[in-house]
Structure formats: structure tokens, C-alpha cells
Amino acid sequence: MSNQVDNLFRDSESANAQAIELIGTYDHPLLVLLKQTLTDQQSALRTLVSETEGQDHPPIASFKNACTHVYHANEVSMPFYESWERAVTWMPDPSQAIQEKLGPLMKSMHGNLQEAAQLLESAYGYMAVKYVIPSFYLPAVQEGGA
Amino acid sequence: MAWQEERIDQNVYSQGDPDKWVYSTCNICSIGCGCYVAVKDDQIVGIKGNGAHPTNRGRLGPKGENQWQANQAPDRLTSPMIRNASGQLEKASWEEAMALIAEKARESLDRLGPNSISFYSTGQGFLEDYYTTAKIGRAGLQTHLLDANTRLCTATTEFCLLQSFGADGTPASFDDVDKTDVLMLFGHNPAETGTVFFERIMDRKQRTGKPYLIVVDPRETMTAREADLHIPLKPGANLPLMNGIVNAVLQNGELDREFIENHTVGFEKMKESVDGWTLEQTAELTGVPLDKLRQLTDVLGSTSSLVTTTLQGAYQSGNATTSCVAINNLHLIRGLIGKPGSGPLHMAGQPSSSANRTAGGVGTYPAHRNPTNPVHLKEMAELWNVEEERLPAGPEKSIEDIISLIEKGKVGLFWNIGTNPMVSLPNRKRARKALESVFVIVQDPFLTETSAVADVILPAALWGEKEGTMENADRTINVLRKAIEPPEGVKSDFEILLDFAERMKFTDKDGQPLIQYSTPEACFEEFKRVSKGRPCDMTGITYDRLENENGLRWPVPDEKSEGTPRLYSDFKFHTKPDDAQTFSKDQLTGRALTKEEYTEIGANGRAILQPTRYIPPYEQPNDEYPTWLTTGRLVWHWHTRTKTARSPILHMAAQHGYVEINEQDAEEMGIVEGEVVRITSPRGEIEVPARVGTAVQPGLVFVPFHFGNWDKKEAANELTVDHVDPLSKQPLFKQAACRVEKIRTNHQVAAGDSLESIAANYGITADELRAANHIETPYEIQMGTALEVPVSIINTPIQPYLPYRNNM
Numbered sequence: 001m002s003n004q005v006d007n008l009f010r011d012s013e014s015a016n017a018q019a020i021e022l023i024g025t026y027d028h029p030l031l032v033l034l035k036q037t038l039t040d041q042q043s044a045l046r047t048l049v050s051e052t053e054g055q056d057h058p059p060i061a062s063f064k065n066a067c068t069h070v071y072h073a074n075e076v077s078m079p080f081y082e083s084w085e086r087a088v089t090w091m092p093d094p095s096q097a098i099q100e101k102l103g104p105l106m107k108s109m110h111g112n113l114q115e116a117a118q119l120l121e122s123a124y125g126y127m128a129v130k131y132v133i134p135s136f137y138l139p140a141v142q143e144g145g146a
Numbered sequence: 147m148a149w150q151e152e153r154i155d156q157n158v159y160s161q162g163d164p165d166k167w168v169y170s171t172c173n174i175c176s177i178g179c180g181c182y183v184a185v186k187d188d189q190i191v192g193i194k195g196n197g198a199h200p201t202n203r204g205r206l207g208p209k210g211e212n213q214w215q216a217n218q219a220p221d222r223l224t225s226p227m228i229r230n231a232s233g234q235l236e237k238a239s240w241e242e243a244m245a246l247i248a249e250k251a252r253e254s255l256d257r258l259g260p261n262s263i264s265f266y267s268t269g270q271g272f273l274e275d276y277y278t279t280a281k282i283g284r285a286g287l288q289t290h291l292l293d294a295n296t297r298l299c300t301a302t303t304e305f306c307l308l309q310s311f312g313a314d315g316t317p318a319s320f321d322d323v324d325k326t327d328v329l330m331l332f333g334h335n336p337a338e339t340g341t342v343f344f345e346r347i348m349d350r351k352q353r354t355g356k357p358y359l360i361v362v363d364p365r366e367t368m369t370a371r372e373a374d375l376h377i378p379l380k381p382g383a384n385l386p387l388m389n390g391i392v393n394a395v396l397q398n399g400e401l402d403r404e405f406i407e408n409h410t411v412g413f414e415k416m417k418e419s420v421d422g423w424t425l426e427q428t429a430e431l432t433g434v435p436l437d438k439l440r441q442l443t444d445v446l447g448s449t450s451s452l453v454t455t456t457l458q459g460a461y462q463s464g465n466a467t468t469s470c471v472a473i474n475n476l477h478l479i480r481g482l483i484g485k486p487g488s489g490p491l492h493m494a495g496q497p498s499s500s501a502n503r504t505a506g507g508v509g510t511y512p513a514h515r516n517p518t519n520p521v522h523l524k525e526m527a528e529l530w531n532v533e534e535e536r537l538p539a540g541p542e543k544s545i546e547d548i549i550s551l552i553e554k555g556k557v558g559l560f561w562n563i564g565t566n567p568m569v570s571l572p573n574r575k576r577a578r579k580a581l582e583s584v585f586v587i588v589q590d591p592f593l594t595e596t597s598a599v600a601d602v603i604l605p606a607a608l609w610g611e612k613e614g615t616m617e618n619a620d621r622t623i624n625v626l627r628k629a630i631e632p633p634e635g636v637k638s639d640f641e642i643l644l645d646f647a648e649r650m651k652f653t654d655k656d657g658q659p660l661i662q663y664s665t666p667e668a669c670f671e672e673f674k675r676v677s678k679g680r681p682c683d684m685t686g687i688t689y690d691r692l693e694n695e696n697g698l699r700w701p702v703p704d705e706k707s708e709g710t711p712r713l714y715s716d717f718k719f720h721t722k723p724d725d726a727q728t729f730s731k732d733q734l735t736g737r738a739l740t741k742e743e744y745t746e747i748g749a750n751g752r753a754i755l756q757p758t759r760y761i762p763p764y765e766q767p768n769d770e771y772p773t774w775l776t777t778g779r780l781v782w783h784w785h786t787r788t789k790t791a792r793s794p795i796l797h798m799a800a801q802h803g804y805v806e807i808n809e810q811d812a813e814e815m816g817i818v819e820g821e822v823v824r825i826t827s828p829r830g831e832i833e834v835p836a837r838v839g840t841a842v843q844p845g846l847v848f849v850p851f852h853f854g855n856w857d858k859k860e861a862a863n864e865l866t867v868d869h870v871d872p873l874s875k876q877p878l879f880k881q882a883a884c885r886v887e888k889i890r891t892n893h894q895v896a897a898g899d900s901l902e903s904i905a906a907n908y909g910i911t912a913d914e915l916r917a918a919n920h921i922e923t924p925y926e927i928q929m930g931t932a933l934e935v936p937v938s939i940i941n942t943p944i945q946p947y948l949p950y951r952n953n954m
């Protein structure tokens with residue numbers, strides 16, 4: 001795996017850990033769901049990093065499951081986050097206190113995973129990643145290259 | 147047959163007999179009543195029930211009987227329209243409109259890529275339209291943004307079935323309702339939605355005393371009034387109720403251990419998830435008295451046959467999919483599935499929303515194929531003769547995801563077919579802002595509230611003016627024959643889609659046109675090939691068979707098959723990884739599982755008992771918004787009234803929006819019957835007359851969602867919350883917080899004033915003025931007294947519709 005992809009996954013893992021810590025014990029139902037998703041994403045990211053770390057071009061089958069797990073978790077975490085953002089605008093909640101810090105972490109995780117998806121697609125080809133990474137993370141589909 | 151006798155309901159308005167009666171199916175709700183369309187002088191002049199159709203034996207409800215009047219409405223659109231440079235919609239030719247659409251589609255593809263075009267269709271169209279949308283959308287435009295207003299009404303049906311049984315398709319059918327000892331209607335009010343279905347239930351009940359009827363609903367609906375046991379739970383408490391029931395059944399050992407052992411997986415995890423849900427805790431969270439809960443669990447734990455239906459009260463509430471999965475769990479642990487008179491019957495709302503799911507116009511690929519399984523996409527690529535890489539993969543996107551993508555500038559074209567999202571979407575202000583920022587096509591027979599955001603409008607044919615098939619709530623495929631030609635200038639959805647495909651020059655991998663059929667029947671024949679071997683196999687169906695045999699329930703694998711009234715009678719479920727319609731989702735968060743994870747569950751043909759963890763409602767009343775708001779339907783209208791408001795009878799029966807308030811709350815606030823009050827939520831406000839009574843419980847108000855005219859402040863969806871269920875992505879219309887306020891002017895009592903004179907002055911009655919001010923005796927008003935006067939009182943009497951009472 002290229003250093004660049006490794007680093008992107010590592011950065012995501014670190015942002016993920018910070019986000020989980022930030023949410024802590026806040027109990028807004030949408031944050032409870034977000035935290036659960038991030039915890040799920042975190043464990044998949046750990047597995048993914050351990051499966052790819054230091055390897056030059058590992059076969060995609062060797063990390064496919066963890067990789068899909070990460071992207072699927074990220075795909076549901078963003079709507080939870082955005083729903084919670086709207087919810088606390090409508091009704092004050094103590095958890096609003098973390099909004100300023102949580103927002104950038106969520107965006108950076110999403111951005112890193114998107115960038116990693118592009119790099120993986122360039123490295124392995126569209127058909128190899130098609131069923132590993134959901135289509136909205138893949139530039140080939142977004143830019144009409146499929 | 148279910149009914150003892152046929153009764154041919156008929157509503158014809160013509161001088162002399164109709165020239166012909168054309169075979170059809172009601173196009174309003176998901177019951178799918180058989181009917182004939184009356185034609186005279188090439189006009190539709192009425193309708194009558196089909197006495198031979200087993201679903202209704204000739205009966206029709208008020209909406210069914212009056213739907214044809216929309217065909218003759220004077221305000222039918224008969225020409226496309228294009229928004230001009232000054233922002234006005236002006237008439238255009240079909241050539242101009244379709245050329246512009248093709249140009250905008252190409253522009254969007256070039257600028258933003260294939261996933262930038264969204265079809266948002268309907269549950270009122272035909273299977274052939276949906277299949278064509280799927281083929282054009284997936285293989286032509288390569289977009290993953292295919293959704294429909296079915297997301298708002300029955301997405302949860304699909305996802306609870308996928309989670310438990312591996313594929314869509316409701317296990318029990320109406321035949322089982324005719325056989326069961328116990329029927330639980332869970333958040334389902336058929337007395338006002340599918341009225342003929344409710345008549346069918348009551349017809350049997352009045353003859354035989356069966357079924358024992360349980361109704362779970364926070365409101366005392368018309369349906370609840372006929373129940374043997376009404377469970378008036380608090381809003382948002384469906385899952386606590388189900389967890390309490392399942393735990394009680396487990397504790398009492400009322401299980402079918404052999405069934406659990408041989409035909410399910412996941413028992414221990416499921417059991418753990420309901421552990422601790424004592425009836426005492428359930429009573430506290432649901433607000434249902436303990437003795438009622440005991441009565442309920444006694445019945446559900448001991449009955450040897452049970453059908454449970456679900457609808458919007460389950461689907462549009464917190465923990466929607468998980469509550470329905472808990473219902474599946476109950477049936478599975480009691481072994482009450484796949485047997486006569488038993489099984490979950492998760493309903494649909496609209497007449498063909500199930501067809502849209504089956505045909506692949508929403509969510510998954512046609513014929514229940516998994517968009518994340520390469521095996522299924524390879525099959526689709528072969529069937530469509532296109533490169534596999536053209537077909538987008540991954541979990542589906544819902545309308546709320548699409549709104550969010552539009553806000554982020556990632557969608558270039560939004561094609562709205564046969565639906566009115568500007569009235570039906572939650573938090574409609576946000577939705578309007580989003581749709582104003584994108585190129586919008588509105589395809590509809592009428593100008594609707596959604597026309598306000600349209601760039602192009604295409605006039606579409608109505609029921610009776612086109613041919614095709616629909617799938618009802620119990621998997622019955624029915625055919626609708628064309629009775630008349632559409633008005634000049636109007637085209638069917640099917641023709642419009644074919645025209646678009648041709649203009650876009652979509653081809654298969656041999657350079658032949660992607661769409662090679664030109665009639666709905668030929669399209670159906672193609673879909674049959676696509677369905678072969680899948681759960682919804684329709685190989686044995688033909689249009690003629692559908693007419694001669696009055697509908698067939700899929701699967702119908704060959705010409706000899708008479709259809710399948712009940713799924714899973716062999717206790718084999720669609721949970722083998724390469725058979726399943728999805729690899730399922732995490733039951734709490736909705737995260738799509740990978741193939742490896744799904745395989746690890748080890749279901750392999752057995753049903754999955756899912757854990758059912760409770761998450762409280764995302765929005766709950768607080769000091770500022772102290773009241774629960776729920777929304778729903780009236781017996782006289784359908785959805786946003788595009789058709790029903792054009793029937794004089796239906797319009798007269800219910801002309802206004804309103805709010806239902808409990809009499810205790812009204813008394814405390816001094817709100818009088820008919821007084822126009824303001825309902826405010828964190829998202830907006832409406833001003834509608836109050837209907838005071840006991841249908842809603844204290845602390846809850848109900849607003850019908852049918853009304854949404856931009857010029858009036860009566861749209862329920864100004865108030866609703868646009869959060870969605872994590873699994874089905876269905877919006878949670880049933881639970882939001884709001885505030886009810888009086889809108890009053892002050893009047894200082896002057897010399898010579900009497901209650902009568904003051905009231906007359908403001909156009910209200912003295913009794914209303916007295917009630918508004920808590921005045922019990924005439925002596926309480928004296929000169930200088932400050933009186934509050936309601937700004938407006940509009941009485942909104944709604945006639946009840948009680949045909950099932952005729953026999954009582």
C-alpha cells in the first residue's frame with residue numbers, strides 16, 4: 001500500500017478516535033448512533049491499517065472486507081452527524097458544545113477517505129474497487145470515467 | 147374466497163349506458179381493488195367494482211369510486227411548459243421540452259458525472275414505468291440516485307423484510323387475514339386508508355366473531371374503535387412495546403423451540419437485546435396500563451395463528467425498521483410464519499409502491515438484486531447486454547440523501563415523476579430551497595405545489611389512459627387496461643421515458659438501442675426474463691392471465707402456477723449470500739454489512755433473528771415545544787390531493803386542513819371547536835382550525851398532511867422533522883415537537899355590551915365566546931372586563947365513513 005494511502009487511513013483513525021472521545025457521554029440519540037458508528041469505523045480502520053501497513057501493493061482481497069466496512073460506516077456516519085447538527089439548531093442541547101470541534105473532524109475523516117478511494121482506484125483500477133468502495137467515493141463514477 | 151357475497155359498487159355519471167367497461171384496478175391505495183372503467187363517447191364516465199376479483203368482490207371505497215373525476219378535471223395539463231428567462235412557466239412543444247431535458251442531462255453528466263442525475267418517482271405508476279426508469283437510470287445514465295415517494299411511505303416494509311428474511315415480499319397475504327384467529331394492526335388504520343380491506347376484516351368478524359382484533363395506535367382511530375384490544379401507546383414507543391412483548395413471550399416460554407432451532411439464527415443475541423424489558427418498564431415507557439399489556443401478551447403468547455400488519459404508524463416512527471423486525475422476531479420465535487393464517491403482512495401505502503421496489507426503480511436492482519453483490523450485477527449486465535462496469539454499485543441513496551447532495555452542488559438534474567414533494571416531504575422549507583437550486587423536471591397530469599420549483603413540466607397521462615401492471619400490498623400483480631386515449635398533448639410516463647432514452651442514444655454493448663421494447667406489454671415480457679429464478683419470479687404471468695384470473699401473487703414460476711398466497715411455507719428464506727437482496731445492515735446504525743460479515747451470520751436459508759436495541763426519539767417535547775405532533779391521513783383524501791381534491795364529493799367531504807386536539811388540552815387552553823390556532827415547531831408554523839375530541843391523547847396533536855397550498859398556512863410538513871430511520875431512511879413524520887397557541891384579539895367590554903352583541907360583532911356565537919373565556923354564567927362579564935376573541939372559527943366537520951357498520 002502506498003505511504004500516502006496508509007497515512008490517509010491513519011489520519012482518519014486519529015480523527016475518528018478524537019471524535020469518539022469528544023462525544024464522550026453526551027446522550028443525544030443521534031450522537032449515540034454517531035458514536036456507535038464511529039466506534040465501528042474505528043475498529044475497521046484498525047484492522048485495515050494492520051492489514052495494509054508496510055506492504056507495497058497488497059492484493060485487494062487481503063484488505064477488502066475491512067476497507068468496505070470502513071467506507072460503509074463512514075457513509076452512514078455523515079448523515080447522523082448532519083442530522084444531529086440540524087437537531088441542535090432546532091432545540092438547544094448540551095452536546096452543542098462540541099459542534100465546533102466535531103464538524104472539522106467529521107469533514108477531515110470524510111475527505112481523507114475520499115482521497116484514499118481515489119488513490120486506491122488509480123492503483124488497482126475501477127473494477128477492482130467497484131464492490132469495495134461505494135460509488136459516491138469513487139471519482140471514476142463521479143467524473144464519468146466508468 | 148374471502149367475502150360471502152359480492153357487492154358491486156358503482157359510480158357512473160353519464161346519460162345512457164356506457165359504451166364499454168374496460169378491465170382495470172383501482173389506482174389509489176395498496177389494496178388493489180379490481181374494477182372496470184366506464185367509457186362513453188371516448189370519455190371516462192365512471193367506475194364499478196369487479197365482482198369476480200378476490201380482493202374486493204366488487205366493493206370500492208370512497209376514493210376508489212371517485213378517482214375517475216380527476217381525468218375529466220378542466221385544469222388537466224395538455225402541453226409541456228418551460229420556465230422562461232423571466233421566471234415564468236410558458237407553454238412549449240414536446241420537441242422543445244424533451245430537447246431541453248436531453249441537453250440538461252448531457253450537461254449534468256459532463257459537468258458532474260453520472261451520479262449527478264436523480265429520478266424521484268412515485269408509487270402511483272406502473273411496474274413497466276419503474277423498470278424502464280431502473281434500466282435508463284442504471285445502464286443509461288449510470289446513476290445511483292433512484293428513489294421515489296415510496297421512501298416516505300413503505301421503505302420500512304422492504305428493509306424489515308431484508309433484515310429478517312433476506313428479500314422483499316411480505317410473507318402473509320390477505321388470504322391469511324381471512325383465516326387468522328388474531329389480527330394485530332400495528333400503526334395501521336385501514337378504516338381510513340384501505341377501506342375495502344377493513345370491510346373485509348369486519349365482514350368476517352361480524353359473521354364469525356374472528357379475528358380477535360388488536361390495534362396498536364396512539365390515536366383512537368376509526369379502526370381502534372372496532373378493536374377488541376386497543377393499545378394507545380405514547381408516540382415513539384413502538385419498540386419498547388415490542389421489546390416488552392417479545393421478552394414476556396420468552397419469559398413465559400411460549401416458544402416454538404423446534405422452529406427456532408431449525409429455521410432461524412441469532413436467537414441468543416436477540417434474546418439479550420430484550421432482556422430487562424419487563425412489562426413494568428414497558429408500561430412506563432409506552433404509557434399503556436399494565437393490565438392491558440398482560441392481556442396483550444397473553445393473547446400473543448397463546449394464539450396458534452397470528453397475522454400482524456404494519457403501516458405508517460410503524461414506518462414513520464422512531465426505530466421504524468427495528469420495530470418491524472421485532473414483529474418479525476415475534477412471529478419467528480412463535481413459529482407463526484409460512485402457515486395458513488399466520489405471518490407478518492407488512493403493508494404498502496400506494497397502489498404500486500411494491501412494484502417500484504420489485505422492478506428496481508428504487509434502492510436495489512430489478513427483481514430483488516443486491517447492488518453490492520458482483521454476482522447480481524454481472525447477471526444484470528448480461529440481461530441488459532451492457533458492460534458490468536457501467537452499473538453503479540453500493541448501498542442505495544434515499545431522497546433525504548439526495549436533498550443533501552443537491553445542497554452540496556452534486557446533483558445537476560432532478561426528475562420528479564408523479565409525485566408532489568413540495569407537500570409530501572418533511573421540513574418542506576429546506577426541501578424547497580434545495581430544489582430551487584437544481585434543474586427540476588416535473589412530470590404530472592396537473593400543476594401541483596411542486597410546479598413552483600419546476601424548470602420543465604411534462605403533462606402525463608392518468609389512470610385509464612394507459613396500460614400496465616401494478617403490485618399491491620400482498621404481492622398481487624394486477625393489470626390495468628387502457629380505457630381511452632389521453633387528452634391531446636398528453637403522454638404516458640412510459641412514452642416519455644422511451645422518448646428520453648432515444649434522444650440520449652443509450653445503447654447496449656452491441657450498439658443496439660438500450661431500450662428495445664416499445665409497448666408496456668413487451669416491457670413486462672422483458673421484466674419476466676429478468677425476474678426468472680428470483681424471489682419475485684413472474685415467468686408464468688401474462689397480461690391475459692392477469693385479466694382472466696383477476697391478479698396473481700408472485701412468485702408465479704410457470705404457466706401452471708396459480709401464484710403464491712403465502713411465502714416461506716417451506717421455511718426456507720432468501721438468506722443465502724448470493725440469493726439475498728442485500729447483505730443486510732447493522733440493526734442499530736444501518737451500516738451496510740459486507741459479504742463476509744453476512745456470510746458469517748451463517749443464515750444460509752434460515753431467517754435472521756435480529757437484536758432490537760431501543761433508541762429514544764430524536765426530537766421530543768421540551769419547555770418551548772411541549773406537545774407531540776403527529777401527522778396522517780383522512781378517509782376522504784389521498785396524499786397531496788392531486789386527484790382527490792378534483793372530485794367534488796371528496797373535496798366537499800374534507801376541504802380544510804385542521805389540527806386534532808384532546809378535549810382536556812383544549813379545555814385547559816380555552817380553545818373552542820373550530821378555532822383557528824397556530825401550531826409552531828422548530829421548523830415553521832401553520833394556522834388551522836381545531837377539532838376537539840378524544841381521538842388524540844392529551845399532550846398530542848394530529849395534523850393531516852394532505853393540505854399544502856403555498857397560499858395557505860396549513861401544510862403539516864412545514865412542521866415535521868426531516869430525520870430518517872437509520873435502516874430504511876424513511877422520514878419520521880410521526881414524531882416532532884410543537885407548540886399550540888391561540889390567535890386572539892382583545893375586547894374590552896363596554897357599556898351596553900352583551901356576550902351576544904360582542905360575539906355577533908366578531909362573527910362568532912356567544913357560546914364560542916363564552917367557551918373561549920371560560921365563562922360559565924352571564925354575570926361574569928362586566929364593563930371593563932377584557933375578553934379574548936378568537937380571530938377565526940371554521941368548523942371542519944368530517945363525515946365518518948363506516949360501511950362496515952351496515953351489518954351491525
Ligand code: SF4
Nearest residue numbers: 172175179207210342
Ligand atoms: S380500498 Fe384502496 S384500492 Fe380499494 S377502492 Fe379503496 S382506494 Fe381503491
